[in-house]
Amino acid sequence: MDLKLSEEEKLIKDTAAQFVDKELIAREGEYLRQPAAFLPPGAPARRDLDRQIRSELTARAREVGLWCLELPEELGGSGMSALARVLIHREFGRSILPFRPVSIPAFLFETPYGARLADGSVSLALAFAESHRTGELADLQILYRQEPDGSVLRDSSIFIANPSAELFLFPAREQGTRRLGLFVIARDAPGVTITDEVDLTTDGTVARLLLRGCKIPNEQLLGYEYEAGETIAAEQLGLAARSLGIAMRCLASSIEHARNRVTFGRRLAERQAVQWMLADLSVEMRACTWLTLEAAWRCDQELTYFEEAALAKKRATKMAFHAADTAIQIHGGYGVCKEFPFEGFYREARLMRLLYGREDELDRAAGAKFLNAE
Amino acid sequence: MDFRLSAEEEALRQRVEEFVRAELVPLEPEFADAPDIFDGSRWKSRVKSSADPEIRRYLALMEGLEKKAEAAGLWHLDVPRQYGGMEVSNVALIAVTEELEKSAIPFELGNHVSNILYSCKGEQIDKYLWPCIRGEKTSAFGLSEPASGADPSMMQTTATPDGDYFVINGTKMFPTFADVADFVQLFARLPGTAGREGVTCFLIDTGTPGYRIARSIATIGGTEPCELVFEDCRVHKSQVLGEIGNGWALNQAWLGARRFQVGIRAHGKSQRVLRVVRELVRHEPARAGQIAATAGRFLGEIEALRALTYVGAWKADQKMDVRSEAANVKLFATELLHRIIDFALEVAGQSGLRKNHVLARAFRHARATRIVEGPSEIQRHIIQRALFREGAAALELT
Numbered sequence: 001m002d003l004k005l006s007e008e009e010k011l012i013k014d015t016a017a018q019f020v021d022k023e024l025i026a027r028e029g030e031y032l033r034q035p036a037a038f039l040p041p042g043a044p045a046r047r048d049l050d051r052q053i054r055s056e057l058t059a060r061a062r063e064v065g066l067w068c069l070e071l072p073e074e075l076g077g078s079g080m081s082a083l084a085r086v087l088i089h090r091e092f093g094r095s096i097l098p099f100r101p102v103s104i105p106a107f108l109f110e111t112p113y114g115a116r117l118a119d120g121s122v123s124l125a126l127a128f129a130e131s132h133r134t135g136e137l138a139d140l141q142i143l144y145r146q147e148p149d150g151s152v153l154r155d156s157s158i159f160i161a162n163p164s165a166e167l168f169l170f171p172a173r174e175q176g177t178r179r180l181g182l183f184v185i186a187r188d189a190p191g192v193t194i195t196d197e198v199d200l201t202t203d204g205t206v207a208r209l210l211l212r213g214c215k216i217p218n219e220q221l222l223g224y225e226y227e228a229g230e231t232i233a234a235e236q237l238g239l240a241a242r243s244l245g246i247a248m249r250c251l252a253s254s255i256e257h258a259r260n261r262v263t264f265g266r267r268l269a270e271r272q273a274v275q276w277m278l279a280d281l282s283v284e285m286r287a288c289t290w291l292t293l294e295a296a297w298r299c300d301q302e303l304t305y306f307e308e309a310a311l312a313k314k315r316a317t318k319m320a321f322h323a324a325d326t327a328i329q330i331h332g333g334y335g336v337c338k339e340f341p342f343e344g345f346y347r348e349a350r351l352m353r354l355l356y357g358r359e360d361e362l363d364r365a366a367g368a369k370f371l372n373a374e
Numbered sequence: 375m376d377f378r379l380s381a382e383e384e385a386l387r388q389r390v391e392e393f394v395r396a397e398l399v400p401l402e403p404e405f406a407d408a409p410d411i412f413d414g415s416r417w418k419s420r421v422k423s424s425a426d427p428e429i430r431r432y433l434a435l436m437e438g439l440e441k442k443a444e445a446a447g448l449w450h451l452d453v454p455r456q457y458g459g460m461e462v463s464n465v466a467l468i469a470v471t472e473e474l475e476k477s478a479i480p481f482e483l484g485n486h487v488s489n490i491l492y493s494c495k496g497e498q499i500d501k502y503l504w505p506c507i508r509g510e511k512t513s514a515f516g517l518s519e520p521a522s523g524a525d526p527s528m529m530q531t532t533a534t535p536d537g538d539y540f541v542i543n544g545t546k547m548f549p550t551f552a553d554v555a556d557f558v559q560l561f562a563r564l565p566g567t568a569g570r571e572g573v574t575c576f577l578i579d580t581g582t583p584g585y586r587i588a589r590s591i592a593t594i595g596g597t598e599p600c601e602l603v604f605e606d607c608r609v610h611k612s613q614v615l616g617e618i619g620n621g622w623a624l625n626q627a628w629l630g631a632r633r634f635q636v637g638i639r640a641h642g643k644s645q646r647v648l649r650v651v652r653e654l655v656r657h658e659p660a661r662a663g664q665i666a667a668t669a670g671r672f673l674g675e676i677e678a679l680r681a682l683t684y685v686g687a688w689k690a691d692q693k694m695d696v697r698s699e700a701a702n703v704k705l706f707a708t709e710l711l712h713r714i715i716d717f718a719l720e721v722a723g724q725s726g727l728r729k730n731h732v733l734a735r736a737f738r739h740a741r742a743t744r745i746v747e748g749p750s751e752i753q754r755h756i757i758q759r760a761l762f763r764e765g766a767a768a769l770e771l772t
Contacts, residue, residue, distance in 0.1 A: 001376060001688050002375065003376075003685060004772055006375065013771065248769065251761075255761060259762065275754070275755070275758035280754070282768070283702050287678035287681060287682050289769065289771075290681040290682065290684075291678055294377050297376070298377075314674065363667040363668070363674070365670065367667055367669035367671070368666040369670075370652065370669060370670070370673055371665075371669060
């Protein structure tokens with residue numbers, strides 16, 4: 001066993017940490033600042049990062065190798081290991097600024113869209129709606145029929161997050177054979193419509209992807225069951241890693257605040273109620289850190305890792321939610337203010353818990369597998 | 375980063391896996407009805423003086439296993455090389471215990487050697503250390519007192535110097551097996567000292583004038599710890615373990631080394647309890663469906679415990695400060711095991727509380743583990759102390 005970061009892993013982690021501190025956390029004040037002294041009635045508007053800043057950040061992230069993490073070396077990328085990606089996403093998780101390297105499955109770089117995905121001129125959304133409940137792809141709504149010159153999709157409608165993307169990756173089930181196919185389709189392809197976009201309680205939106213009379217050329221069928229499973233596991237590891245970052249930020253700020261804030265003549269840090277909240281949080285953080293790293297390491301070693309990734313995501317996202325909740329409580333009134341990052345983490349983590357496998361469903365599946373074994 | 379065991383550790387793990395499969399698993403039906411005393415490692419002490427033929431029969435089985443393990447070269451794993459042991463890493467010990475825990479037979483590869491006895495010097499080595507390694511002597515650990523448990527720095531037992539001797543006065547609570555032990559590792563303070571200062575460790579033979587074992591005390595877990603009384607007990611200065619006034623460090627070392635074993639033991643026991651649950655619902659698919667989510671949640675927690683335990687053991691091997699990790703593991707392990715057994719009893723219903731039922735036994739044992747060797751509250755205290763000392767950096771990767 002050697003649980004120290006290698007020199008290369010350390011370099012990657014430090015690069016990401018510096019980027020996050022200098023480029024993201026340094027901009028948070030401006031991003032979180034309320035636009036006017038008095039707000040109009042109603043809920044505050046959805047926040048988004050200024051386009052100009054986003055493209056500058058993308059350029060800088062690309063310069064230091066923190067973009068298109070999956071892009072293979074032979075295509076000019078860094079082909080980062082799953083472990084390195086976890087280290088990077090963990091750092092990006094520390095900032096509330098909505099900016100992070102987008103995960104693009106490596107097989108997409110070999111398609112005609114590869115170059116534009118790599119240079120950032122088009123963005124990708126995963127349309128894996130069915131996987132959010134169970135973390136698996138058992139009941140796919142989209143069915144397809146293979147014809148010599150392409151796949152004909154049955155008309156369908158599924159929910160997608162990130163509806164502003166130009167490309168959508170989605171799994172579908174072949175009629176008859178029950179084989180799973182993984183397709184990519186462009187937003188402007190015939191038969192594709194995005195409708196009913198609504199705000200989420202996070203600063204994102206959700207919309208409906210309508211597919212009507214779509215026929216997809218064969219080169220846009222990118223993979224099968226395993227590739228779909230890998231895509232889900234990669235998302236789960238990304239969510240787990242981001243959760244670790246959220247928790248690190250919440251813990252660090254809470255410790256700092258508890259050291260300084262005085263109530264009834266004593267610092268919060270001396271109060272057992274506060275000490276134990278943070279102690280319990282740190283226990284769970286340690287557990288989630290190592291579950292996530294080990295799952296990523298197993299992926300790199302080509303060992304089985306789907307169940308490990310699902311477990312890491314399940315625990316870590318819940319832990320991040322708990323971390324944000326704890327930070328809000330310890331920061332008191334400031335905790336719920338939108339000028340501080342904690343309420344944003346709180347809303348975001350709540351959503352993350354619902355992506356790529358809900359806790360109860362993952363638990364039930366793991367439990368059923370165990371109870372039905374010999 | 376590499377989560378694999380080294381080649382050497384993996385080879386050892388495989389040999390133990392084979393030993394468990396070939397020697398322990400076949401004995402499981404036999405041990406299903408073994409007396410309570412064969413739970414945990416207690417058979418090594420009090421059982422040996424029992425005349426009960428039933429107990430003698432189980433003891434003979436265990437001693438047979440010891441011989442087989444010794445012949446297979448699976449003995450004295452954690453004993454230093456200079457004392458003829460294998461001195462394997464903490465990680466290897468965890469891997470070995472993980473294998474042993476796959477069987478319900480309470481068998482351990484080696485005699486219990488209190489790790490602080492490796493501080494023995496001169497004649498102490500032949501008198502105490504070697505006999506413990508060879509299994510000829512056993513020791514008790516005298517730290518807690520009637521008025522100081524979780525916080526041993528409040529101990530009141532005194533060791534007053536008198537020429538080449540110390541005169542010991544005080545009462546110790548809860549040393550397990552003191553009644554059958556050959557000697558006690560006793561902690562006392564020099565007169566006029568307070569807190570962690572002046573604490574000194576003595577090796578005191580059973581039968582030394584002024585030292586008496588007042589009684590043994592029945593507990594929920596079935597262990598019978600003792601109350602020890604010292605009245606003007608004169609002990610020669612050659613019986614001091616380590617340095618005079620430097621006993622606090624020994625006490626800390628004794629506790630620290632055991633935490634990760636507690637973790638992996640709870641890991642194994644938790645899994646066995648869930649397997650009992652599986653048997654209980656084997657023919658009741660509806661019931662199995664109802665409890666599946668809870669069982670699944672516990673399986674995930676068991677994996678988390680395993681990860682925490684290996685990481686802590688690895689850090690201990692790197693000579694890093696593992697006080698916080700050790701507290702983490704002790705807290706997580708004992709609280710988890712307790713919750714899992716509680717759940718299992720809900721599934722089993724009242725039949726699970728029949729005194730000799732495997733769940734009832736596990737239930738009684740698990741309750742004590744949340745207290746012994748530092749209650750959960752002390753573990754949380756240790757963890758928060760590290761957090762406020764080091765900040766979030768305490769959780770940073772290196």
